[in-house]
Amino acid sequence: MFEQIVFYSFAAMLVFSASMVVSMRNPVHAALFLILAFFTSAALWLLLQAEFLAIVLVLVYVGAVMVLFLFVVMMLDINVTVIREGFARHLPVGIGVAIMMLLSMGLIVGSKQFQLVQPEDLNKFDPQFSNTQELGLALYTDYLYPFEIAGAILLVAIIAAISLTMRKPRTHKTPKPEKQVSVRSQDRVRIVKMESEK
């Protein structure tokens, strides 16, 4: 009963904030609503007793990804009216993509891998059960190769992103701390002894 009230209020908030993300005029407000959407979905995951995933969602997406996102969005001068042009023209394509997404999500959630744990199985674990430990055991034993491949792909993406910023040869001057530290007063200042004027 109580759990259902919590679920429906968070679900309603999630749907509301997700629709605000795509309908807000101000991109900063849209990004803030996306943060709210992440928070509410983390709350829903907590209800499913997936505390590790819920906290990691907040830590990674809200704490790191969205900070950078907000950072960029605040500095860009995005003209919303230009982006909004051709909303009606692109609508059929958009609806098509949305249906495809919905279908593929349905297929994935309905697949055999997602039916391993039934909702009633959740209640048989005691409160001290640590799903962090279970996830770690599963990831580093049964799913070690997929996990490492995912890690390698992420590493490639990081290197690619960094190398994209270094396409141009470096023209600007950068301070060299080791040189700055090793400077002595004799290199910079020359004290000249002079006869005093009368």
Add this chain to the structure above:
Amino acid sequence: MIESIYEMIRSYLLQPAAHFLVPATFESEALYTLEVLVKIAAILIPVLVVVAYITYAERKVIGFIQGRIGPNRVGFFGFSLWGLGQPIADAVKLIFKEIIVPSGANKFLFVIAPILSLAPSLAAWAVIPFSENLVLADINAGLLYILALTSLAVYGVIIAGWASNSKYAFLGAMRSAAQIVAYEIAMGFALVGVLIAAGSLNLGNIVMAQDGSIFHWFWLPLFPLFLVYFISGVAETNRAPFDVAEGESEIVAGFHVEYGGMAFSIFFMAEYANMIMIAVLTSIMFCGGWLSPFQGIPLIGEPSLFWLLLKISFFMFLFLWFRATFPRYRYDQIMRLGWKVFIPITIVWLVVAAVLVVADVPPWFN
């Protein structure tokens, strides 16, 4: 002692309240809610009092370091009492000031930003263990929860800078956001080192893994991570010498330049609450929490809350000492220190810590 006081409150206040005020079907739920509320108050009221008085301590300590007296006028009932009434006078002044919203500012975000910066640092207290049994929420993913909440503190700063509709505030927010994101990575890696050494995400278990003596605490096997964590903590709270977010000489007061009255003082409280949080976390992760440094010796070797308070006070004093001692870092030097010095150190020491754990190196891991 604290347990017996709590038992008295529970049996003479909470149980009658739940019994007489709520229908019998909800009595146990109401009692549970009341218990949690009392525990939250028991944690947060001392925290807020300490936040008020750490401002006084800061002015006094920095005054003594610089050969001044510090605040010494405002007292109680005509006695000056070394200026002990100063924080209360400041609070009363700030409460009665008007909150001015700049023209063109986003009113909702402008008001909510200080709350967003204070709330995470107060919410993180939920999982802090004060002794073996004194903890509000003894959850398995405690360390993860702390990491998630401390990563949220940056939103208050960014939103305040953006919603103020002011160039100086926005510049301060951008500086601060870049700095917090950079140092958060080093802090996270340092805590991963603690996690490897303790083998648990539960903060109580992390403290118990350091059981033994002062040389069993994690500051010794994880010494570089300990230094990186505390220095990153200073940077994360935007304290001197990393306080370019405020940078009075260039950008007036940074992200909170447009704030006045209570809205400003909530930012101020958030800064000090974050400082206390970093001091508490450093004590728990690296300095044995409530364990005694003289473990094994009778009487002073007993684990107790007072050891934790002593350690917290020491790290709080370091914050004040740093502010009185070091000149402000230049911005590019801050970024260099975060990305090119701290993060490589933590990554190397993670490998070392893993080797120490796997090889069962005594006296820490066996």
